[in-house]
Structures are given as structure tokens and as C-alpha cells.
Amino acid sequence: HQVLQKEFQVMANFYTDNPSLRHHLQHPLMQKIVALRERDYTEAQTYDYAPRDFADAMDNYDKVLEIVGEVCGTTIAANAEAVDHQGASCSDGRAHYADGTVENLDLCRKAGLMGMSMPRRFGGLNFPITPYIMAADIVSRADTGFENLWGLQDCAETLYEFGDDDQRSRYIPRVCQGETMSMDLTEPDAGSDLQSVMLKATQKEDGTWVLNGVKRFITNGDSDIHLVLARSEEGTKDGRGLSMFIYDKRNGGVTVRRIENKMGIKGSPTCELVYKNAPAELCGSRRMGLIKYVMALMNGARLGIAAQSVGVSELAWREALQYAKDRRQFGKAIIEFPAVAEMLSVMKAKLDASRSLLYECARYVDLYKVYEDIARERKLTPEERAEMKEYTRLADALTPIAKGLGSEYCNQNAYDCIQIHGGSGFMKDYACERIYRDARITSIYEGTTQLQVVAAIRHVTTGTYASLLESYAAKGFPGNLAPIADRLAELTKSYTAAVEKVTAVGNQAYLDFMARRLVEMAGYLVMAYLVLLDAKTNEAFCDSAVVYSNLIASEVAKHVEFIDSFNPEQLAAYGI
Numbered sequence: 001h002q003v004l005q006k007e008f009q010v011m012a013n014f015y016t017d018n019p020s021l022r023h024h025l026q027h028p029l030m031q032k033i034v035a036l037r038e039r040d041y042t043e044a045q046t047y048d049y050a051p052r053d054f055a056d057a058m059d060n061y062d063k064v065l066e067i068v069g070e071v072c073g074t075t076i077a078a079n080a081e082a083v084d085h086q087g088a089s090c091s092d093g094r095a096h097y098a099d100g101t102v103e104n105l106d107l108c109r110k111a112g113l114m115g116m117s118m119p120r121r122f123g124g125l126n127f128p129i130t131p132y133i134m135a136a137d138i139v140s141r142a143d144t145g146f147e148n149l150w151g152l153q154d155c156a157e158t159l160y161e162f163g164d165d166d167q168r169s170r171y172i173p174r175v176c177q178g179e180t181m182s183m184d185l186t187e188p189d190a191g192s193d194l195q196s197v198m199l200k201a202t203q204k205e206d207g208t209w210v211l212n213g214v215k216r217f218i219t220n221g222d223s224d225i226h227l228v229l230a231r232s233e234e235g236t237k238d239g240r241g242l243s244m245f246i247y248d249k250r251n252g253g254v255t256v257r258r259i260e261n262k263m264g265i266k267g268s269p270t271c272e273l274v275y276k277n278a279p280a281e282l283c284g285s286r287r288m289g290l291i292k293y294v295m296a297l298m299n300g301a302r303l304g305i306a307a308q309s310v311g312v313s314e315l316a317w318r319e320a321l322q323y324a325k326d327r328r329q330f331g332k333a334i335i336e337f338p339a340v341a342e343m344l345s346v347m348k349a350k351l352d353a354s355r356s357l358l359y360e361c362a363r364y365v366d367l368y369k370v371y372e373d374i375a376r377e378r379k380l381t382p383e384e385r386a387e388m389k390e391y392t393r394l395a396d397a398l399t400p401i402a403k404g405l406g407s408e409y410c411n412q413n414a415y416d417c418i419q420i421h422g423g424s425g426f427m428k429d430y431a432c433e434r435i436y437r438d439a440r441i442t443s444i445y446e447g448t449t450q451l452q453v454v455a456a457i458r459h460v461t462t463g464t465y466a467s468l469l470e471s472y473a474a475k476g477f478p479g480n481l482a483p484i485a486d487r488l489a490e491l492t493k494s495y496t497a498a499v500e501k502v503t504a505v506g507n508q509a510y511l512d513f514m515a516r517r518l519v520e521m522a523g524y525l526v527m528a529y530l531v532l533l534d535a536k537t538n539e540a541f542c543d544s545a546v547v548y549s550n551l552i553a554s555e556v557a558k559h560v561e562f563i564d565s566f567n568p569e570q571l572a573a574y575g576i
Contacts, residue, residue, distance in 0.1 A: 014077070014138045015069025018314070020352065021134055023538050024359040025061060030130065033363060034058070036370040037128050047120050061131040067111055068135045072142035076104050080143040080267075084434050088269035093255035095222035095269040097149075104146050105178070114153055115176030118160065122168065123176035129369065130362040133307045137358070140311025144438035145265035147311065148219050151304050155181040155227055158297045159246070161372070162284035167246060171225055179224035183297055184247070184273065186217045192451055194229065194290055195239035199275060201230035209245060209282060210253070211275040219445075221271025222256050224249050227297065228280060229289050242289040245280040253278025264437030299399055301446045303365060306358050306402040309410035309442045313351045316410075316417040316435050320344060323421050323430070340420060347413045349531070349547035354406040356530035357523070361398035367391040394468070397459040401523035404452030407442035414439035456522070457515040461503055465522035466496060472529035480542070481535055484549045488528055491556045495521045498563045509576055510568045517559040524552040 015021055034057045035041070041057075043050040051057035079100030086098040097105070108114060117132045118124025132154070140147040156175040160168060175181060190196035199213035211230055215221070226247040233241035247254065253276055260270040284293055321344055324335035334340045371380060371388035380388065417432040418425035425432045443449045459465055469492050477485035498521065502514045531548050534541040 012073035012077070013066065013069040014072040014141055015065045017069075017073075018138075019540065020355060021065070021137070022062070023534065023540075024355065025058070025065070025131060025134060027130075027359065027363065029363050029367075030058070030128075033128050033130065033366045033370065036367070036374065037126065039374075043120065043126070050120060050126070061127065064113075064116075064125065064127075065131060065134060065138070068113060068138050071107055071111055071113070072138050075107055076139065076142035076146055079104060080146075081431070081434065083143065083145065083267035087266035088259055090256050090259045090269070090271075093257075095256045095259055095271055097269070098267050101146060101149065101267045104143070105149065105180075108150055109178030113150070114178045115156060115172065117154065118156055118172055118176055122160075122172040124172070129303070129366040130359060133303060133358065133362045136304055136307040137311045137314070137355070140308040141315045142311075143267065144308060144312050144435075145267035147304075147308050148265060148268035149180060151308070152181045152183070152220055152223070154300050154304060155183055155225075155297065157300055158183075158227055158244075158293060159283070161296060162244070162293050163246070167281065167283065171246065171248075174225065180220055181225045181227070182218055182220045182223035183301070184215045184218050184221065184226050184228040185294065186215065188214060188216045191217075192447065194294060195242070196237075197229050197231060197242055197290070199228070199230040201232040201243060201245060201280065203232070209280045211245060211247065211278045211280050213275050214257075215271075215273040215275070217260065217445075218271045218273055219268060221259075221269060221273050222249070226254075227283065228275075229294055230280075232282075232286055232289075239290040240287055242291075242294075243286045244283040244289040244293040246283050247275075247278055247280045251279045263440060264434070265441060298446060299365075299395075302399050302403040302452075303358075303361065305442055305446045306354075306361065306399075306406045309403070309406040309439075310351070310355045310358050312435060312439050312442065313347075313354060313406075313410045313413045316413040316432065316439070317344070317347045317351050319430070319432050319435065320347060320413075320417040320420040323424075323432075327422075334420070343416050343420060345543065345547045346551060347416055349544040349551060350409040350413060352534070352541060352544040353527035353531050353548050354402070354409045356534055357398065357402045357527050358406060360526075360530055361395060361402040364391045364395040364398060368395055393464060397456065397464040397468070398526070400447075400452035400455040401519065401526065403447065404443075404449045404456070405520065405523040405527070408449055410439050410442050450516070453516050453519045456519045457511070460499055460515070460518045460522055461511075465526065466492075466499070469495075469522075469525055469529060472526075472533065475533065475536075477532060477536060481532060481545065484532055484545055487549055487553065488525060488532065491528075491553060492525055494556055494560050495525060498560050501563060505568055507568055509571060513571060513574065513576055514563060514566075517563060521556050521559050524555055528552050 031054055034054055044052045051060055083098040083100040089096045115124040116127045120126050136151050139150055153175055156172050159171055187197055201209050201211055203209050228245045228247050230245055231241050232243040255274050257272040257274050324340050325333055327334045368388050368391040414436045418436055421432050528549050531545045535545040
């Protein structure tokens with residue numbers, strides 16, 4: 001089976017073999033995104049390789065994504081098992097990649113797949129966020145751990161947004177040429193509570209800065225260029241004393257004390273770093289490190305993990321589907337058993353739903369970020385400023401559910417992939433065992449699912465999700481999709497009533513306790529409508545629209561029943 005699987009991977013192109021990707025790339029909103037990104041295609045006057053019009057730009061994205069798909073299908077996926085076995089290592093204060101990871105990075109550099117979203121003047125491809133996230137989706141399917149190295153190129157977005165002109169011109173071209181990045185945030189005593197960060201930044205008499213302290217759980221921690229959160233204000237203990245710094249590995253002062261021995265994503269070195277008078281540069285303004293810059297950095301990272309989760313879900317579903325077709329029991333392939341067929345259909349529906357949400361979110365991120373970029377060049381019109389505000393609100397609402405629910409679905413699909421394999425799935429002979437280990441981290445890092453609920457709940461109480469659902473319902477659904485739309489409308493009423501019931505109590509502890517259920521219902525309904533909209537333009541999504549609406553109907557009913565029957569006085573039984 002492994003030999004056949006490897007041959008299949010070598011022949012595959014992970015972009016062209018997945019029609020869902022082209023479907024999402026061709027969304028009507030892309031015309032607006034690309035025109036803004038390309039400044040109405042005026043860059044073609046400066047760069048002969050810049051697109052002349054929308055069709056030219058889309059053709060360019062398509063061709064580059066095909067290269068990504070080929071690199072992933074021929075090399076990165078084929079190396080994944082060996083990378084998992086060899087893993088990263090640490091010696092002499094440095095982290096060392098597995099042999100396959102070195103090959104993967106070299107190939108990505110040669111193929112020009114680094115700095116994809118950076119402007120052309122810095123050597124980037126000037127890709128919008130949406131096709132870049134699509135590339136991350138593809139890479140994650142090939143090797144989940146490698147996405148953590150390749151995908152950290154989006155840290156350059158923070159450099160671009162908040163660095164000065166000199167920093168942009170010195171660092172961003174290096175990223176576009178293939179140097180790696182990391183974001184050094186977490187410390188032994190500061191996990192998700194980043195305001196507790198104590199790595200010390202000291203300004204010397206000549207105005208330069210040095211960093212001292214320890215960082216832990218740093219993905220790709222021995223990278224070439226680091227963004228570091230450090231305490232710059234003497235005597236402070238909260239987030240207002242933190243600033244963002246750029247550390248260049250070439251300047252020395254940072255050693256890798258150890259790399260973590262992890263359950264999965266073993267090709268990605270997770271490092272403990274020791275800073276000893278490490279030279280660094282202030283990025284942006286003092287005291288804004290956590291309040292502004294890390295928040296922007298984390299939003300991008302969470303969108304990346306949402307893409308990673310979708311890529312793993314895709315791989316898990318494909319592995320399960322292929323095994324179910326090949327494996328015979330009682331004289332027939334196990335896919336012919338209703339219990340297995342149902343599992344596969346639900347896996348596919350969860351995959352389609354989380355991918356639809358991912359790209360809806362990516363498009364909104366694209367739009368608000370491109371308006372922010374234009375605002376650096378000229379004053380926005382009142383209409384543009386209003387649009388930027390609205391797209392920012394929608395992106396802020398969708399990012400936590402894309403990451404939170406997408407990563408939970410990723411874990412569920414990995415679990416079901418093993419279940420379909422039966423006893424064989426528990427063995428290391430099949431890829432699903434590695435998929436299961438790799439998937440687990442997606443609902444933990446860059447903010448656990450529980451923290452995504454905390455980020456999302458205000459969009460429940462302020463009505464962001466309700467208004468979004470209303471806008472989806474207003475689009476209208478003809479023919480065989482109408483009954484599904486009617487069902488979603490009824491479920492939306494149940495969700496709205498549940499929100500009103502919880503908020504009417506006026507008890508913050510009670511709201512916090514019910515937040516997960518409210519956020520999940522909102523997320524389920526958003527995804528159900530998005531899959532239904534996909535089915536409206538592409539019949540390939542019709543089955544998933546049916547399956548997913550059936551799935552969430554029972555989930556919404558379960559949450560509504562719990563809320564209806566719960567007495568707030570029972571909170572004490574839960575230790576609240």
C-alpha cells in the first residue's frame with residue numbers, strides 16, 4: 001500500500017486534482033480584490049510581468065498555484081514520511097532540519113514560492129491573501145509540519161505593515177529570496193497570556209537595543225529573521241510595556257537550548273531560545289508590541305492555521321476514501337457499507353464547509369488589508385473608509401471561527417480517517433497515523449479553540465453573525481436548494497432565540513459558560529449557508545450542502561435544548 005501511495009503522490013498535482021480550489025479562486029469578489037491589489041493594473045507600466053487586466057492576473061495565480069501543486073505532489077508529500085521519522089535535531093546551539101525539509105525548502109526557493117504576498121518592489125509576487133492562503137492549503141495537505149516553515153513567510157506582512165522604509169528594504173527582499181522567519185512570542189511563564197512576557201529589551205546609550213531572556217515553544221525558532229515580543233519599559237508588568245523587535249540571526253546572540261520532542265509536525269523544530277545581549281531593532285513604536293502588532297500578527301497566523309486545518313482535512317478524507325475503496329470485507333469494498341459511506345460523506349461535508357469559511361474569511365482579510373495599504377499612499381474616500389471598516393469587522397468575526405471550528409473539524413476528520421482504516425489505522429504502515437498526530441496541534445497553537453470562542457463571542461452579542469446570516473439568506477436559493485435554505489432559516493431563528501435567552505439573563509459568568517454553544521451555532525450556520533451558496537453555482541457541492549445541513553440541524557438542536565433546560569444556578573456544579 002505504501003509503495004502504491006507513494007507512486008500516486010509522485011504523479012499527483014495537489015492543485016489540479018482538487019477542483020474545489022479553482023472554484024473558490026473564481027469567486028466574484030476576486031475582481032474587486034485584484035483590481036485594488038494591482039491599483040487598477042497600473043503596475044504593468046513598471047513591471048513587464050505584472051498583470052495587464054483581471055484575466056491576466058487570474059491566469060498568473062492559476063499558473064503559480066499549479067507550480068505549488070506540482071512541488072507538493074512530487075516532492076513535499078513524498079518526503080513527508082521520512083521527515084516525520086527523522087525529525088529536526090539540535091546540536092551546538094542550533095536547530096537542524098530533516099534532510100527532506102532541506103530539499104523542500106530548496107525547491108520552494110528555486111520555484112520562487114517565497115514572499116508570495118509581498119509587493120513586487122521587494123521581490124515578491126504581490127499575491128492577494130486569498131491565493132496565498134490557497135497555496136498554504138495545498139502545502140498543508142502535502143506535509144503539515146512543512147507548512148509551519150514555509151507559511152511563516154507571512155510574518156513579512158507584519159514587517160511590511162509596521163516596519164520603517166529602511167527595515168522593509170533590508171528584510172523583505174531576503175524573505176522573498178527564501179530566508180525563513182519566526183515569531184518569538186511565548187515564554188515559559190507566558191503562554192496565551194502574552195501580557196506576562198518578560199524577555200527584556202534594553203536600549204543602550206547609542207540608541208540600539210539588546211535582548212535578554214528565554215523564549216519557548218517557538219516554531220521554526222532558529223530562523224533567519226525573528227519578530228520578537230519583549231518588555232521595553234522598565235517596571236511594567238502588563239501589555240503596555242511590550243514592544244516588537246526584529247532580530248537578525250546573522251548578528252548572533254541567540255542560541256537554541258533545545259527543541260521539543262513533539263507528538264506530531266516533527267519536521268518543524270519547536271525551539272527554546274536563549275537571548276544573551278542579542279542585538280535587535282525596534283519595529284514600529286514602543287509600547288505597541290502586544291496592543292497592536294502582535295494582534296495583527298496573530299490574526300494572520302490564525303488564518304494560516306485555518307488553512308493548515310483544511311489541508312489536513314483534505315488529506316484525511318482522501319486517505320480514508322482511497323482505503324474504503326480498496327479494502328474488501330465480506331466480499332465487497334467497505335465503502336459499500338452504509339456506516340462507512342456516511343462517515344466519508346460527513347468528512348467531505350466538514351471539509352467543504354471549513355474550506356468555504358476559510359476563503360470567505362480570506363477575501364474579507366484581503367479587502368481590509370488592501371484598503372489599509374492604499375491608505376499609506378493616499379487618503380481614502382469616505383466610501384472606501386466605510387468599506388474598510390465593514391470588511392475589518394467581518395474578517396474579525398470570521399477569523400476565530402475559521403480557525404476554531406476548522407481545526408476541530410480537522411481533528412474529527414483525522415480521527416474518522418483512522419476509524420475507517422480500522423486496526424490498520426493504528427499502525428505506522430499507513431499515513432493516517434501521522435495525519436492524526438499532526439492534526440492535534442491545530443486546535444491548540446495560535447490560540448486554542450477556547451480562546452477563539454472568547455474572540456468570537458462579541459460578534460454573537462453585537463449581531464455580526466446574525467446580520468451575516470441574514471445577508472446570505474437574502475441571496476435566494478432555487479429548486480432543490482430551497483428546502484435546505486428554508487431549514488437553515490428555521491435554525492437561524494432557533495439560534496437567535498438562544499442568543500436572546502442567554503443575554504437576557506444579564507449574568508457575565510452565564511454568558512461566558514454558554515459562549516461556546518452560541519459561537520458554534522453561529523459558525524455552523526455561516527458554514528452551512530456558504531456551502532449552499534457554493535452549491536448554487538457549482539453542483540459538485542450539492543451533496544455536501546445536504547449532508548452538512550443535516551449534520552448541523554442536530555448540533556443546533558442539541559445546543560438549544562441545553563440552553564433551554566439550563567438553570568444559571570447550576571453554574572456552581574461546574575465550578576463557576
